[in-house]
Amino acid sequence: MPAPRTPVCDDPPVDYPNEQAPGAPVRSGIPEHGRIPKYYAVKARIAALLEELGEGGVIPTERDLAERYDVARETVRQAVRELVLEGRLRRRGRGTVVAGPKLTQPLSLASYTEGVRRQGRTPGRALVTLDRFPCPDPLAAETGLTRGEPVWHLERVLLADDERVGLESTYVAVARVPRLDADFDPDSSFYGYLAAQGISFGDADERLETVLATPREALLIGTPPALPMLLIHRISRDTGGRPLERVRSLYRGDRFSFTAHLQG
Structure with missing residues (x-):
């Protein structure tokens, strides 16, 4: 029987990146009560996507991501904004690409x-x-x-x-x-x-x-x-x-x- 997944503000369950990876935040930022903001769940999914795309890879548009994760575009926008501030994404022209290491x-x-x-x-x-x-x-x-x-x-x-x-x-x-x-x-x-x-x-x-x-x-x-x-x-x-x-x-x-x- 599969282990139960964490509820995320009434959204569908999500899979999170490896919480035990070296340097990763404790519990990957999930508070003890197990519920996180909707944008953070989307951010976790996009972060996993970055690993697949690799450095320089172009992420899908806000509209495409919103449709993929069944959320509002503003939710996607906030998630992407944080990834840019953290240096994991970079703006390039009219697109957004996966950043290289700091x-x-x-x-x-x-x-x-x-x-x-x-x-x-x-x-x-x-x-x-x-x-x-x-x-x-x-x-x-x-x-x-x-x-x-x-x-x-x-x-x-x-x-x-x-x-x-x-x-x-x-x-x-x-x-x-x-x-x-x-x-x-x-x-x-x-x-x-x-x-x-x-x-x-x-x-x-x-x-x-x-x-x-x-x-x-x-x-x-x-x-x-x-x-x-x-x-x-x-x-x-x-x-x-x-x-x-x-x-x-x-x-x-x-x-x-x-x-x-x-x-x-």
Whole structure:
């Protein structure tokens, strides 16, 4: 006799993805009372469909999915919307396709370039602005720089295989790299440039949080303002303990995850 299936808000029973898969949420998001919203049942079915289609596969239209699962198009729309926010689906033109795996970036003193190359992707950057200004009080308090001393501000869009995946703002004292505007290729690694100048990293403090992009940031990265972002603040020092850089890195939450090695 087959095992009874979980009722789902008076909808027909559904089969759920393997709840014990490594990294899967406990009970695949099903609450203890065993009832879930209708859209979530549809989301589980679409998630199973993604495994069949594979990366780059085009999912059926909202109308087709609604007919297949016998639900309203708005129910399908909500399910697809969540899968897009999670990075499992991507909008492409007028269609929606299965996304590839997220880029995994280590929380370490490695550059963005190194992290992306290790995953077989081609890193790149598009220059937004490179200017200089007197160091303001908040930046001086954070970094230990002197208030009023000249500071470079380097802002670039981060690319992976020509896809816009983030936005990076770097602040560094002009005295450390006086020819940054003349010698530095904005599409290259800033850390590589510093190494060529004989500057080595010693240590850094990082803080990670989730945010929503501002309208300007969303426009530069090419994402909807409602897309969750991962924001990393970093303050770096050289091997002598002197302040080196202050970096604000904004990454698409649907395209990035981060790893860290911990040792007791």
